[in-house]
Amino acid sequence: MPKTKPLKTDPSVLVAVAEYFKVLSEASRLQILNCLKSGPMNVMEIAEATSLGQANLSKHLKMLTQAGVLSRQPKGTSAYYEIADPIIFELCELACDRISAHVQQQTESLKAFRSKTAVF
Known part of the structure; x- marks a missing residue:
């Protein structure tokens, strides 16, 4: 880190x-x-x-x-x-990238959970 x-x-x-x-x-x-x-x-x-x-x-x-x-x-x-102050875009991109990665990780975890618990 x-x-x-x-x-x-x-x-x-x-x-x-x-x-x-x-x-x-x-x-x-x-x-x-x-x-x-x-x-x-x-x-x-x-x-x-x-x-x-x-x-x-x-x-x-x-x-x-x-x-x-x-x-x-x-x-x-x-x-x-x-x-x-153009630095605002760097700040926003940093936050957006981090949050987007977190949301994507949550989505993948949810999909994995659903596929493991799916009842056929």
Whole structure:
């Protein structure tokens, strides 16, 4: 198992980390991040790509922007949102890969269990 650095123990740092992960704990916000991976988009483009309603989308964009995950650039009558810190994709990929592997392992275990307990 690879060595890992210990977590920072300063309570204020831990609170900030917990708040950051809270922002990422909503599937709609992850969906927004995923659609912005290809580049900046305005609200209408994000709404179309995610199928989120205007009010719901605005709430999530505000949270992501306040957390520093997204930046907002006004252009004419629109505002364009983009990823402020691309490291977010590495973090999400790490989590997604790990969770996906865990789900796949659970599925295989369940299939093996079912094949052993099947009654003919």
